Amino acid sequence: MDDSPFPTQQVFDLYEGKGYKKMLADEYAQWLGKFKNWKTFITLTFRDETSPEVAKSKFSYLIQVLNRDAFGKHYVRKVGHSYFSYILGMEWQRRGVVHFHGLADKPINFDLVHRYWNAVAGFAKLTPVKSIDDVVGYCSKYCVKGGELDIFESTTGRTPMLGKLPPYWWK
Numbered sequence: 576m577d578d579s580p581f582p583t584q585q586v587f588d589l590y591e592g593k594g595y596k597k598m599l600a601d602e603y604a605q606w607l608g609k610f611k612n613w614k615t616f617i618t619l620t621f622r623d624e625t626s627p628e629v630a631k632s633k634f635s636y637l638i639q640v641l642n643r644d645a646f647g648k649h650y651v652r653k654v655g656h657s658y659f660s661y662i663l664g665m666e667w668q669r670r671g672v673v674h675f676h677g678l679a680d681k682p683i684n685f686d687l688v689h690r691y692w693n694a695v696a697g698f699a700k701l702t703p704v705k706s707i708d709d710v711v712g713y714c715s716k717y718c719v720k721g722g723e724l725d726i727f728e729s730t731t732g733r734t735p736m737l738g739k740l741p742p743y744w745w746k
Contacts, residue, residue, distance in 0.1 A: 603715035603724070607678075608707050611660050611728070615701055616710045617677040617688075620668070622697040627665060630673040631725075633696050634663060640691050641683055645735035645742070654731045659683060663725040664714040676714050678704070680729070684744045 619637075621630060638657050642650040645658055659681035668674045685701045692699035704710050714724065734741050 600712070600716045603711075605711075607662060607711040607715055610662075610726075611678075611680040613662075613678040613680055613704050613707060613710060615679040615683055616704050616713075617675070617679060618700040619675040619677070619692055620697045620699075621672050621674070624671060625673050625696070627673055627723075630665065630675070630696075633692075634675060636695075637688065637691055641687060644684055644687055646733070654729070654733055657727060657729055658731055658733055658735070660729045661727050662711075662714055665723045665725075678710055678714060682745045684742070686744070 619634065625633075638661075641659075642654060642657055646653045650658070659679045661677055661679045663675055663677040666674050666676070683701070688699050688701055735745060
């Protein structure tokens with residue numbers, strides 16, 4: 576017999592309840608909203624069934640492609656892992672395929688993302704952030720739905736330059 580003031584089943588029920596999940600998602604959203612000044616909302620889908628490991632690998636390669644485009648093949652010497660900070664939330668779609676929602680804090684080359692992702696994975700949609708609260712809320716809700724949230728913070732403030740000007744996509 577359980578003599579605690581909160582019987583074990585009630586405690587488990589509390590942590591599985593919608594109210595707790597909403598509170599947890601709100602806490603994540605508040606923290607993420609203060610973490611960076613997010614500029615771009617990213618949605619990446621997969622055409623075919625893809626394991627989470629393969630999906631993350633394709634995303635990692637996308638990060639490399641974007642950094643190489645912005646800073647050349649030796650970008651790691653200049654900016655490390657990435658010139659921009661990002662959040663990547665992974666969830667499972669109803670059709671059983673992995674799906675990503677993400678945020679980036681610096682401009683990224685939309686055309687390059689579309690070309691790469693459409694060629695190797697599926698469909699990419701990028702939109703400028705209009706409401707920080709909306710996008711961090713959207714990304715954080717996947718943490719409490721059994722998804723994952725990967726966070727990377729860039730420590731560089733570098734701007735890619737083509738001669739004396741930044742690239743056309745740097746806005």
